[in-house]
Amino acid sequence: MKLNRTQWASVTAVVLALLFAGGAVTFASADRSPRTHTPTTESADAGFARDMSVHHQQAVEMSFIVRDRTTDEDVRRLAYDIANTQANQRGMMLGWLDLWRLPKVQADQAPMAWMGMGDMSAADPAAEDGALMPGMATRTQLDQLRKASGREAEVLYLKLMTEHHKGGIHMAQGCVDKCEPGVERDLAQGMVDGQAAEIKLMADMLKARGA
Template identity: 45%
Template sequence: MASVIAAIFFVRERPPASDSPEAGFARDMQVHHAQAVEMSLIVRDKSDDPEVRALAYDIATSQQQQIGQMAAWLQLWDLPASSEQPQMSWMRGAEGDGQPMQMPTDGRMPGLASPEQLDQLRQAKPGQGEALFLELMIEHHKAGAAMARAAYVRTDEPAVRSLSSAIVTSQMAEVRAMEGLLDSRRPATVDQER
């Protein structure tokens, strides 16, 4: 009897398929996170602002860890790291936050900075790139949270639900923090001075 119980306990359900929302989320969020890590390292290395540097470090380290976690899922599920399916195809008809997700017409994932915006960030001098970083990362995080919400409602895989929920919580908290940092760096208007 004990061996039957042990066998039942260790039998896994079939892992997600290569075209599943779980696999699509794991692949696409790795790409999305990789750009957040890249932008964060650019500004962390160039900025003299301790608040922005600390935020950039936190984003880079947490999202790099999550990239590793999602890559490990694909290995565990015996799935390839990439797919022939178009990016974001797992989200067709997605309404991760109750709103249809706007897909850029240039083929980029929602929230990704353009190559031109990344160049502007790289070329910005200390004191100038922080606001651009915050603006880009706010949009990046909002789109990442929408992707995570869409994954959450499309899966019953506990690890995917747990990470997608954590991504929504952390990224929306960081959005609020970044909006505060951005507001504190804008010049005061006449109404604000009164």
């Protein structure tokens, strides 16, 4: 069962809007009044940029894996959209850290500590298998995706990416609530909206595959 034109048009519109918004960030930065201060390394702004960059990198990785494990055009198109969008957003966030002269890795700070969350390893056994933050796939799950093919790979990817998006939305909403007003918080809101739309699309795709 293939997705209809309306479904793809809806998600494509969201993706294009996010990419346009991403491009607009560059120009808006020049017009917006300067920050009253540069974010500190412990700030929500810096924490979100660091942690979401890591979260996004795994989504890009999973999307490239499934692209080579199936010939289904719907899944390959979705994977391309996710990889392209999240790679662009990751580049912007790492660019902000450079602009603020802050480290891209903060070894002494637990992931998502800026949201008031504790060390994930103490609460979730998945962390011991490489899942650094909520929603992220474990090393075992990534190995399963690399070994799968066809419908099995499609279903596994859609399930893993659905959970990945749920974790991403939770973190992005944290930035909407805690980051300073401006382009970064606007980008976080775009992530919440865009990934929610993709979760609905993936639910339809899983249903079409009897999963």
